[in-house]
Amino acid sequence: MVGLASFAVAFVVFVTPFIFVALNAAKTAAGAATLDFSLPKEWQLWTNLVEVVQARDYMLLLAYFNSIVITVAAITLLVIFGAMVGYVLQRRRSRWNSVIYGFVLAGLMIPPAVVPTIWVLQELGLFKTLHGMVLIQVAYGLGFTVLLYRAFISTIPRDLDEAAIIDGAKPFQVFIRIILPLLKPVTVTLIVVQSITIFNDFTHPLYYLPGRANVTVQLTLYNFQSQFVSQINLLFMNILLVTIPPLLVFIFFNRQIVAGMTSGAIKG
Amino acid sequence: MRRQSPYPYWFVLPAAVVFVVLFLVPTGASFWFSLTNWDLFEARFIGLENYRQFLSEPFLLRGLTNTIIFALVTSGAKTVLGLLLAVLLTSGIFAQGFLRSVVFFPVLVSTIGIGLLFAEMMHPTQGVINVALGAVGVGGPGWLTNPALALYSVALVDIWRGVGLATLIYIAGLASISPEYYEAAKIDGATPFQQFRHVTIPLVWPATTTVMILSLIGGLRLFDLIWAMTRGGPGFSSDVLASVIYKQYQAGFYGLSTAGNVILFLLIATIVAPLAYWLNRRALDL
Amino acid sequence: MTSKPISTIMLTAALSLAGGSLAAEELTLLVGSNPDSIAIAEALTAAYSERNPDVTFEIETRPGGSEGDNIVKTRLATGEMTDIFLYNSGSLLQALRPARTLVPLDNIPNRRNILDSFMRTVSDDAGSIYGVPVETAMAGGILYHVPTYRQLGLEVPQTWAAFMANNARIAELTDKAPVIQTYRDTWTSQLFVLSDYFNVQAEEPDFDTRYTNNEAKYASTPAALKGFERLQQAFEAGYFNADFGAADYNDGLRMVATGEGVHYPMLTFAVAGIQQNHPDELDDVGFFAQPGDSTDVNGLTVWMPSAYYVAKGGDHVDTAKDFVNFVATVEACEIMTEAVGATGPYLIKGCTLPQSVPAAVADMMPYFAEEGRTAPALEFLSPIKGPALEQITVEVGSGIRGAGSGAELYDRDVEKQARQLGLPNW
16 A cells, blocks of 8 residues: 555655656647647657757767767776765774865865866866866866765775785775675665766756767856747757756666676675 | 784775875965965965955855855755655565666766756746646746745755765665564564664765765755856846855856855865764664 | 868968968957847948958857956956947046057048937047947937827827826726836846936036036936936836836837837837837837927937047057048948838938838937937937836935935935046046
C-alpha cells in the first residue's frame, strides 16, 4: 500500500513535468501556444526534432561535441585530483589540514570573479579554449568533490591502507590500488552529479568560452529562447534534446551505482 | 631525513595548482576591486564606500531575510526528504529501481530548462497547475506573481530539483552501512523505527553532514533558479542577496557588486563555518 | 589536426597565384540573438561579401538585455571583442568608454550620410563619432487594436483623460483588456513612464540638464511624476489583462494583434515582432503617442536605433571600417527594409520607406513630418538612467507601491547610478 501510494505520488511529482515537455515538443507551433496538458492533435515530433537540429547550421551538433569534450575531460581530472585531496585531508590530521579544508569550503562559498579570471586565462593563453574551460570547471568543482570524498573516505577503515604500507607499498600505489577502487560508489555519484552540473552549466561558458565555434548546449537553449519566440514547441524540443545526454549518463551509471554500492557494502 | 608520510602532501598539489591559479588569484584580485569604483576599464580607489552603499541598498534587508528563509526551508526539506526517500528506496518497495531514477530526473534538467518549464506550469490563468486545481474546484494562486508567494514557489521548485541529489548521497551513505549492525539490532529486538533512530541516523551521519552543508551553502548562494523564474520579482519581493548582487553587476557597478560578493561570502562563512565545525565534531564523537 | 593548416596554406597560395589579390579575410560580428538583428546582419554581410569576395563574416550572437551588456563590457575590457558589434546608442554607449575601446569613424567617407540627430548619440565629448545606425528610429507610445476602435466608434485620444475614457468604454462594452501589461518581461513595465517624456519636456524644457546636474527629481517635479501616476491610475482602474504579472512581451504582441487587449504601451520596434508572429493581423495594429494633459501638447518620445561599432585592437580594423561605411548607405537601408521591414524613419540621408508600411508605422510618420512633435527619450539626453526602474514600475503597476513612493525610490536609484558614473554635483 505504502509502495503504491509513494509510487503514485512520485510519479505525479517527478514524471508529469517531463510528460508535459514531451507532449508539447511533439505539437505544432499553434498547438503548443496554449500550453495545455493534452495530446498533440498533429504529431510532429520528428519534424520538430529535425528543425531544431538544423537550426543555425547544425549548431546543436557542434554544441553537443564541445559540451561532451569539456564534461569528460573535466570529470576525469576532478575525480583523480579530488580523491587525492580528500584522502590526505581525511587521513592526515595537522594544522595544514584545517587550512586546506578552509579553502575547500571557500571554494564552495565564494562566487567566482569573472573579469580577473579572464585576465588570468588570457595570460596563460587558455581563454576561448576548451582546455581553459575544462580547467575552470575543475577549479569550480573541486570544493564539492573534495567534500564528498572526504566524507566517504572516513567510512573506509584505516587498517586497510596501514596494512598495505607495512607491506611496503608506496603511498601512491596504496591510493591507486586500494583506496580508489573502494571509492567506486562515491565516484559514480560524483561522475553523475558533476557531469550533469558541467554539462548543464550556462554562465561560465558564456563568459570564458565566447565564439561561435565554442558554443555549448545550454547556450543553444538560451539563444533559441529568443529565436523561437512564437514556437514554444521547438523550445520544448530543445529542452528535451539537451536533457538526453545527462539522461543517458544517468541510465548508464544507475546500474553502476547499485553494483558499486553492493561491493561497498560487502567490504564496508 | 624524515620518514615519508603515507599520506604525502604532494597529493594535494595538482588540485592546488588549478585551484590557486584559476580561483584564488582572481578572487584575491576581486577583493581589491571591491574597494574601488570599477567600470571594468578603470578602477578608482574609494575605500569602503562600496560597502556603505551596498549596506544601504533599499532592499538589502528584504534580500537578507529572503536569503536566510530560502536557505533554511530548502536545506531542511532536502535533508529530511532526502533521508526518508533514501530509506524508502533502499527498502525494496514496489518499482524501487524505477522510482530511484524518477526522483533523480529533475537533477538532469538545466536551470534554464526548469525555469522555462515552471514559468509555464505556474502561469496563474493558463498554467497546468492552476488548471488542474481549478478542475477540482480550487482557485490556484499566482504562484510567481503574488509578492507574498513567489519566493516560496521558487523554494518548492528548488526542493523538487535538489532532493534527488540528496537522496542519491544518502543512498550511497546507507549502502556503506554494514548489514551486521542491523542484524545485531534485530537480535536485540529493535523495532524498525528504533533501527532507523539508533542505527541508520548515526551511521549515515557523514552523508547528513554533506547534504546539510551543501544544500545550505547552495541555498544561501542560490541565484540561477531565482533569476530564471522570477528575476527577484514581482518588484523586489523574491530578491535574495545573490540576485541583488547580480543586479549591481548587470547595471555595470562592478566594484559595488564585488563588495556585495564579499558581504555574501562573510554571511555564508558566519553561518556555515560553525555548523561545519559542529557537524564534524559530532562525526568524530560517533 | 595537421591537415587544416596545410590546406589553408595551399588555399592562400592558390589565391595569390590566381591574381595576387589580397588574402581572404574573415571578420567577426557580434549581434543580439533576436531574429531581426540576426536577419539584418546576415543580409548586410552577404551583400558586402558579394561586392568583396575576399571578405567573409562569422556572425556571433549574445543574449539581449542587460545580460548582453555585460558580455559586451567584459569582452571589450579583456580585449576579446569581435571586429564589429551591435550595441545601443545613447547613455548605454557612454558606459563603454568609447574613446578608449572603440575606433573613431570620423574619416569614413559616408559619415556625411548620417543624420546629426543620430550622430549626437554615438559621439564622445571630443566630438568623435563611433557608430553607424542599424535599422530605424522608433517611438514609444501606445499600440492599439484598430478593429476594436472602429467597432466601438472610438477616436484616437489626444489627452490622457480621453485615453482613460476610451478605456472605460472598452471595459464597459467588451470583455477585452483595455490596457495590456506584461511583467514577466519586466522592461515592458517602464513604457508609461518613459514614453511620457515628450510631455515632461513640454512642461519643463530644461528637465534633462537639471536632472543630470542633480537639481530636478522625479518625485518633486509634478510633470515628471505624472508618468508614475498614470501607471498607478491604469492599475487602480482595473484595466490590465488578468495575467499581467505572468504574461510576457510575446503575449503582449499577441493580445494587441488579435484584440484580446486593446492598448499596449510599447516601442514601435514591436511592429517587427508582430509582423513575424502575426503577419495576418499586422494592419489591425495602430499607434498613437502617449497623450498628455492638453490637446495642444501632443507628440512622440523617440528612441534612436542601435549601431554597429568597430572595436579597437582588432586584426581587421580597415575592412571593418569599410563594412560599416557600407552600412551608412541608401543601399544598406534597402537591404534592411527587405530583410525585416521598416518600423520608422531611417537615420541615413536619402533613405526612404517603402510605399506600403505597416499601419502602426504609417500612424507614426506624421509626427516626424511636423516641427516640434517629437522629442528624444531622456536616455539620449542624459547619461543617467537608474537600473532599477523596471522593478519599480512593476511595483507601481502591480499596486505594491504608490506612484509617489515609486518616484522617490527611483530618485535614489538614479543617485546611485550618477555616483557610480562619477558625475560632478552628486
